[in-house]
Amino acid sequence: MKKVVLGLSGGMDSSTLAGYYLAKGYEVHPIIFAYGSKHNKYENECAFNVAETIGCKEPKFVDLDFMKQLFTSNLLQDQGEIPEGHYEDSNMTKTVVPGRNAIFITIMAGYAESIGANVIAAGVHAGDHAIYPDCRPEFINSMATSIRNSSDGKVNLEAPFISYTKLDILKIGYAFKIPFPYELTRTCYKDQVLSCGKCGSCTERLEAFEFLGKEDPIEYEK
Ligand SMILES: [Zn+2]
Numbered sequence: 001m002k003k004v005v006l007g008l009s010g011g012m013d014s015s016t017l018a019g020y021y022l023a024k025g026y027e028v029h030p031i032i033f034a035y036g037s038k039h040n041k042y043e044n045e046c047a048f049n050v051a052e053t054i055g056c057k058e059p060k061f062v063d064l065d066f067m068k069q070l071f072t073s074n075l076l077q078d079q080g081e082i083p084e085g086h087y088e089d090s091n092m093t094k095t096v097v098p099g100r101n102a103i104f105i106t107i108m109a110g111y112a113e114s115i116g117a118n119v120i121a122a123g124v125h126a127g128d129h130a131i132y133p134d135c136r137p138e139f140i141n142s143m144a145t146s147i148r149n150s151s152d153g154k155v156n157l158e159a160p161f162i163s164y165t166k167l168d169i170l171k172i173g174y175a176f177k178i179p180f181p182y183e184l185t186r187t188c189y190k191d192q193v194l195s196c197g198k199c200g201s202c203t204e205r206l207e208a209f210e211f212l213g214k215e216d217p218i219e220y221e222k
Pocket residue numbers: 187188189190195196197198199200201202203
């Protein structure tokens with residue numbers, strides 16, 4: 001059976017990505033990364049629920065807590081405030097975690113090669129390009145070359161959503177034979193149980209649901 005390794009955050013994009021590969025007949029092997037972000041404990045729980053509910057293989061949990069000690073980003077615990085507003089606003093650059101996707105993809109590639117998976121997948125999408133350099137096609141293409149070279153051609157990096165908006169991703173999720181259970185996902189960047197509805201990540205998610213004419217099934221802070 002075809003196998004894919006992907007990082008599952010518990011958010012909309014990586015969760016839909018897991019569903020996308022399941023629909024294509026892949027055995028999906030998720031890795032759940034804890035890297036010391038403010039929202040890690042909430043989204044990690046969502047990721048485990050998503051994986052179990054949609055029929056992924058047992059996720060591997062990878063603790064990268066050192067990232068919050070060494071790296072500077074408002075997304076990380078004990079660092080600056082999460083900015084509110086639109087995702088593409090320049091203040092959102094405060095939520096960039098340096099090197100994050102390079103680290104995740106490298107770990108995914110090593111795991112994929114170890115279990116005989118030919119594909120690793122990243123859930124990056126067009127809405128990320130403005131703010132996050134490690135979500136842009138230039139980065140993904142060069143990383144794909146590096147992974148192919150480091151694995152002697154055994155592992156390929158794919159990013160099927162790279163030119164899609166959050167709305168396109170949502171449309172894919174609702175077009176599955178069983179529409180994706182988005183009530184299990186969480187997108188908010190803040191360190192609180194209920195999603196805030198105001199950070200860049202929540203704003204982009206809510207807009208996607210609104211444009212699609214659907215109600216976001218998760219609960220938000222009043
Ligand atoms: Zn939020």
